[in-house]
Amino acid sequence: MTGAGPSVAFVRGSALNPFETQVFAGLDGFEVRAIGESPANYEVDLVPVPVTLLAPHVNGRAVRVARRAGLPLPPPLKKAGMLRGLREAIGSADIVHAAETFIPFTDQCVEIARSIGARLVLTCWENIPFLYDDDPVMTQRKQRVRDAAAVFVAVTEPARDTLIAEGVEEDRIRVVPAALNTDRFESGHDRSFLAARAGIPADAPIVLFVGRMIREKGVIELVHAFSKVVGAAAAPHLVLVGNGPQTTRVKVAAEALGVAERVHLLEGQSYADIPRVFRSADVVVIPSLSTPYWQEQFGYVLAEAMASGRPLITTRTGSIPHVVGDAAWVVDDYDIDGLTRAIAETLTSPDVAAELGLRGRSRAVERYSVAAVAPLLAAAYEDALSR
Structure with missing residues (x-):
């Protein structure tokens, strides 16, 4: 952010992060x-603008448990997901920028x-x-927010x-x-960082997943597909970077499929x-899965992989085809054999890998750079x- 002008209070609650805020x-x-x-x-601390952190009124987890059990919410729980002191933190902002129509603190922003x-400006994923x-x-909350927002940022x-x-x-x-920030995510290839962190031989190709270790991200399907990859000059290694409840299943799957020594889980990377x-x-593989309640909404890791000039393999689900265009190898979700073929060919065909990397870098700079x-x-x- 450079230069004074109208003030913006960007309200993101527990999801405030350093990647979404790069645009500022x-x-x-x-x-x-x-x-x-x-x-x-x-x-x-990596967010590029001043940050204020507020305490929540109530832990939202208690509300989710009560609703799933069909229990009525007592009055104190009706403020779950809202932030204490939000009115004071927003102050006299000209624009209040929140997210999604269904989030409690966004509803709180309506009245403020x-x-x-x-x-009120609303980012929607x-x-x-x-x-x-x-x-x-x-339903009522979503309608209040839709009525109040001046502009929606889809x-x-x-x-x-x-x-x-x-x-x-x-x-x-x-x-x-x-x-x-496509200057930070610059094009290049150097295995040394992950090779050192995971104890991978210097000549071994690295297949990379970055993201939450949850069912919807297709991590089990990835381990299964990886176990069937053959043909590379040196045996490839799979590195999964992220945290989440599927880590135990990944370890079990890797052991059962005979690839435990070549599957590495790295948590807590800055x-x-x-x-x-x-x-x-x-090669980067992001094999997201469609579910009745979630589809990939953008996938920051897709843009990061493309900006880094690395060949990208992903799935035809949610918003992914719109994000990657022709700059990735796209297979159907849940298609383990298709995922195996894509990984194997990318690892054994330097021309294919190079072309995907060039297309990805170009798309990231043209569409997703801060300058764009x-x-x-x-x-x-x-x-x-103006409204």
Whole structure:
């Protein structure tokens, strides 16, 4: 952010992170400050604008448990997901920028923005129409937020289409993709960082996954597909970087499939090190799966892999085809044999790998760099202020 101008309170709660906020480093003409939840879930010291952390009213996990059990919510739990002191933290901002129509603190922002005469801008990633509308509380909240927002920032075309399906007028929606510092995620290949961290031989190709270790990310399918890869000059190694509840299943699967010695799980990597993580890879594989309740909404790791010039293999699900275009090898989700073929050919065909890497780098710079995205966000802010 450079240059004073209208003030923006970016409210992201427990999801405040250093990757979504990269765009603010190149946003001219606006004074941005970020508001998150304490304790932080991400490295908020890497966020490029001033940060305020607020305590939540109630732990949202208690509410989710009560709702799943069909129990009525006592009054104290009705504020779950909202932030203490949010009105004071927002202050006299000209723009309140929150996220999604169904998040409690976004509903909280509606009244705050109205009371101070600020414009409400909403970033929306969700690409499944009418999600959560089986809950009347959620339906009412989503409608309040839709009515109040001046401008919606849809991260992808499917997110835009979801908003339209739910009744948002098209002229209130701007498609503004997530932004990435493509100078940090520069093109290159050097296995040494991950080889040293995981104890991998220097000549061994590295197949890389980065993301949450959850069922929807397809990590078990990836281990299965990897176990069937043959033909590389040296036996490849699979590195999975991330945290989550599927780590035990990954270890069990790797042992059962006979590849445990070549499957490595690395947890707790700093976002400052992620560019070196990607440059270590011979191929990046992000095999996300569609479910009735979730589809890949953008996939920051897709943009990061492309910006790093690494060949990318992913799946035809959610917003992924819109994000990667022709800059990745795309297979159907749940297609283990297709995933195996893609990994094997990328590892054994230098021309294929090089072409994918070049296409990815070009797409990342043209579509997702801070220089490309910041003017689009500035235009969305100007639009909101004009309404």
